[in-house]
Amino acid sequence: MAESTIIAARRVDLPPERLVHMYRQMLRIRHFEEQVDLLFQAGRIWGTFHLYIGQEASAVGAIEVLEPDDYITSTHRGHGHSIAKGASIPLMMAELRGKETGYCRGRGGSMHIADVEAGNLGANGIVGGGIPIATGAALACKKLGNGRVVMCFFGDGALAQGAFHEAVNFAAVFKLPVVYVCENNQYAMSMPVARGLGSTDITVRAAAYGLPGVSVDGNDVLAVYEAAKEAVNRARRGEGPTIIETRTYRWRGHSKSDANRYRTKEEIEAWKQRCPIRRFGSFLEGLGILTPVDRDRMEREVEAEIQDAIAFADSQPDPDPAQLADGVYA
Amino acid sequence: MREITYAQAVREALAEEMRRDERVFLMGEDIGVYGGAFGVTLGLIDEFGPERVMDTPLSEAAIIGAAAGAAVLGMRPVAEVQFSDFLTIGSDQLVNQAAKMRYMFGGKARVPMVVRTPAGSGTGAAAQHSQSLETWFMHIPGLKVVAPATPYDAKGLLKSAIRDDNPVVVFEHKLLYKTKGQVPEEDYTVPIGKAAVRREGIDITVIATSIMVLRSLAAADRLAEEGISVEVIDLRSLRPLDAETIVKSVCKTGRAVVVHEANKFAGFGGEIVGTIVESEAFDYLDAPVVRVAGKDVPIPYNPHLERAAVPQEEDIVAACRSLMRQSPRWRALA
Numbered sequence: 001m002a003e004s005t006i007i008a009a010r011r012v013d014l015p016p017e018r019l020v021h022m023y024r025q026m027l028r029i030r031h032f033e034e035q036v037d038l039l040f041q042a043g044r045i046w047g048t049f050h051l052y053i054g055q056e057a058s059a060v061g062a063i064e065v066l067e068p069d070d071y072i073t074s075t076h077r078g079h080g081h082s083i084a085k086g087a088s089i090p091l092m093m094a095e096l097r098g099k100e101t102g103y104c105r106g107r108g109g110s111m112h113i114a115d116v117e118a119g120n121l122g123a124n125g126i127v128g129g130g131i132p133i134a135t136g137a138a139l140a141c142k143k144l145g146n147g148r149v150v151m152c153f154f155g156d157g158a159l160a161q162g163a164f165h166e167a168v169n170f171a172a173v174f175k176l177p178v179v180y181v182c183e184n185n186q187y188a189m190s191m192p193v194a195r196g197l198g199s200t201d202i203t204v205r206a207a208a209y210g211l212p213g214v215s216v217d218g219n220d221v222l223a224v225y226e227a228a229k230e231a232v233n234r235a236r237r238g239e240g241p242t243i244i245e246t247r248t249y250r251w252r253g254h255s256k257s258d259a260n261r262y263r264t265k266e267e268i269e270a271w272k273q274r275c276p277i278r279r280f281g282s283f284l285e286g287l288g289i290l291t292p293v294d295r296d297r298m299e300r301e302v303e304a305e306i307q308d309a310i311a312f313a314d315s316q317p318d319p320d321p322a323q324l325a326d327g328v329y330a
Numbered sequence: 331m332r333e334i335t336y337a338q339a340v341r342e343a344l345a346e347e348m349r350r351d352e353r354v355f356l357m358g359e360d361i362g363v364y365g366g367a368f369g370v371t372l373g374l375i376d377e378f379g380p381e382r383v384m385d386t387p388l389s390e391a392a393i394i395g396a397a398a399g400a401a402v403l404g405m406r407p408v409a410e411v412q413f414s415d416f417l418t419i420g421s422d423q424l425v426n427q428a429a430k431m432r433y434m435f436g437g438k439a440r441v442p443m444v445v446r447t448p449a450g451s452g453t454g455a456a457a458q459h460s461q462s463l464e465t466w467f468m469h470i471p472g473l474k475v476v477a478p479a480t481p482y483d484a485k486g487l488l489k490s491a492i493r494d495d496n497p498v499v500v501f502e503h504k505l506l507y508k509t510k511g512q513v514p515e516e517d518y519t520v521p522i523g524k525a526a527v528r529r530e531g532i533d534i535t536v537i538a539t540s541i542m543v544l545r546s547l548a549a550a551d552r553l554a555e556e557g558i559s560v561e562v563i564d565l566r567s568l569r570p571l572d573a574e575t576i577v578k579s580v581c582k583t584g585r586a587v588v589v590h591e592a593n594k595f596a597g598f599g600g601e602i603v604g605t606i607v608e609s610e611a612f613d614y615l616d617a618p619v620v621r622v623a624g625k626d627v628p629i630p631y632n633p634h635l636e637r638a639a640v641p642q643e644e645d646i647v648a649a650c651r652s653l654m655r656q657s658p659r660w661r662a663l664a
Contacts, residue, residue, distance in 0.1 A: 071403075105436030112434035121402060122435060126426050132395020133427060139396050140403035143355065143381070163422065166389035170396060173387055327437025328471050330495035 049110035052080035054251035057276035061224025073130035078123030128161030138178035157188025175240035218246025358410030390420030429472030457628035486520030531561035549646035594623035
């Protein structure tokens with residue numbers, strides 16, 4: 001655990017309002033996830049979900065680089081990517097409640113939230129399953145010559161999937177405009193990376209495909225941003241894919257059923273000390289961009305936004321079983 | 331009308347659809363200069379170039395997944411999986427991704443992609459290059475599955491598949507590639523989900539796909555000499571299934587034989603039998619419905635064993651004769 005607890009001093013080439021926006025996006029993810037957990041405990045969300053708490057800097061730092069018409073693919077732990085890509089929180093909440101007006105008309109739930117029109121090609125219930133999809137989307141972007149790029153998120157567990165190897169090699173061969181973002185949250189469910197991977201060095205893997213690979217502090221939103229910026233620029237220039245590793249940590253269990261038997265409270269606490277939101281907030285205070293009062297106010301605004309989304313979802317209709325088969329075929 | 335081979339018919343469909351729609355492109359292993367393992371795409375790279383006739387790495391999951399990802403963005407990829415056995419390697423992308431994307435996303439995505447793949451035994455390629463796995467994929471809501479028997483249908487169904495907004499899996503039997511048939515030069519399509527009555531008859535309905543249609547027709551010729559009149563239905567599409575044509579025919583004949591190359595256990599014959607007995611045709615049955623299918627073994631190498639593993643013309647003839655002997659009218663005559 002060599003990560004710093006502060007944001008490294010660096011030249012910040014983003015205007016203050018962008019930085020504040022990024023901070024707000026991280027807060028929105030954090031509060032959304034906390035409320036999802038509470039709603040589940042209260043029996044108002046069922047099924048399963050995978051909380052992104054602790055990893056917010058990864059999604060926000062990377063997606064902030066994208067243009068609105070660029071694409072992402074996400075994972076089973078996908079709420080953060082959706083929010084960072086600009087998803088409507090009320091529609092996400094409606095989907096988690098299984099409502100007809102949710103993103104997937106209640107057919108998908110947490111693991112399948114998508115908004116193709118807005119460039120979110122979907123969360124995914126299969127570890128590594130989105131990597132070939134992202135690669136194909138990048139192939140389409142290249143063929144269409146539309147200048148767009150695809151950002152493909154997956155976890156450290158997906159590095160052990162065959163789909164990762166096949167798709168990354170494929171993208172390398174055709175120099176596709178895709179950025180692979182491996183969010184290393186240290187565990188593939190209960191398997192620590194050091195036990196589940198022959199090599200934990202992402203740059204070694206990238207080199208094997210002839211690609212640049214970079215590993216960054218995934219709890220430092222600006223470090224993620226900088227790495228993603230370089231990778232996205234490279235992709236847009238037609239120079240092909242990059243693999244980025246964001247080193248981060250999930251605070252909560254893998255899913256709702258996780259009793260955390262495979263790690264210690266001390267380890268979790270140590271990572272909480274490097275909370276990506278607190279670090280970025282302190283950094284912005286240090287620059288004089290935010291005051292403690294601003295931060296409190298933003299927290300309350302975001303809390304209210306999430307509560308409004310919960311109320312919206314409450315008011316929405318369930319899908320009609322008579323329309324069960326809608327959407328199987330076009 | 332001119333006659334061309336099944337392989338030429340497939341190639342023409344690909345070429346014409348690529349000329350017609352610039353979103354259509356091909357991806358697969360060795361489909362460029364090599365022309366594909368069975369020569370189906372030979373020469374296409376000369377007209378359309380390597381951007382539209384893409385030689386890919388040996389990566390079925392990447393090929394099928396990339397097709398799905400490109401399709402969601404509006405392209406119309408046609409992926410070739412070199413042997414249908416290799417669908418297993420890419421099946422997560424087909425079954426969990428492409429097939430379900432639209433439904434999972436609340437009906438808000440389109441996945442207009444085609445997977446073409448050579449299937450079946452008869453070439454001595456043994457257990458990992460000879461299977462008939464169509465039942466695996468017809469079981470999956472969200473996929474369409476076709477298995478054309480003639481050059482005319484190979485071209486017309488492939489064109490329909492390319493123009494369809496859903497993932498379609500096209501099983502092409504290797505032994506059919508060199509068969510010839512009449513194919514018009516002008517543009518036409520064959521609708522997905524419509525069976526064809528290849529031969530009319532009154533005693534038995536034989537229901538088949540792909541190469542088994544040819545064997546069933548040959549069997550019907552022989553049975554006709556014995557006074558048994560066989561109606562042969564070529565399903566052409568397995569999903570969606572043309573239940574109406576099957577039921578109507580069985581209501582007429584009162585006897586049904588389902589023929590498929592895939593091994594019998596949990597093969598699509600069970601689905602066809604279920605379709606018949608759940609329908610009004612049940613009341614017209616004069617005999618049990620019979621399945622003539624592959625033996626429940628991996629396809630063996632030795633040519634005598636390989637032949638014995640899958641239905642041949644004589645197996646269909648024998649099944650039909652036996653069925654006639656069981657039925658009340660013929661027992662009364664005897």
